[in-house]
Amino acid sequence: MAKIKVWIDRDQCIADMVCVSLCGEVFEMSEEDGKSQIVAKYRVDPNNPAEGLVPEELKDCVEAATESCPVSIIHYEVAE
Template identity: 55%
Template sequence: MYRVRIEPRENCISDMVCVSICPDVFEMNPEDNKSQIVEKYREKGNIAVGLIPDDLAQCAQDAANACPVQIIHVEKA
């Protein structure tokens, strides 16, 4: 398992790069139009922190690398 964090989430500029690269992990929040973790992988309901399976780690890391504001963090859980 890997932990994914969008931190600080308020710095998200809503360009949707993470959603385009890794829609299995990231989605846009309809209320504030910022990136969030899809519900399936949220840790304790937190929209900015998630636990993902190993097979999605590279996808999430690619999204983190492409994020223009570098607020996505992926680490082994």
């Protein structure tokens, strides 16, 4: 089964929480800086909250968050 690679340009995040409201299984707000990040269980590197690898069944919510982000900082692609 394919995985979905997701990454966030956290420096440009405006913390409006649209991604969390649409796809809370993948996105959360950081307690440290208040910006969007990938939930810990899907991070590629535990120390990098900006990049994750999620199951294919979450593609629809990742896509919704990507399309709804007002500053277009969420990106994804199907990983082989």
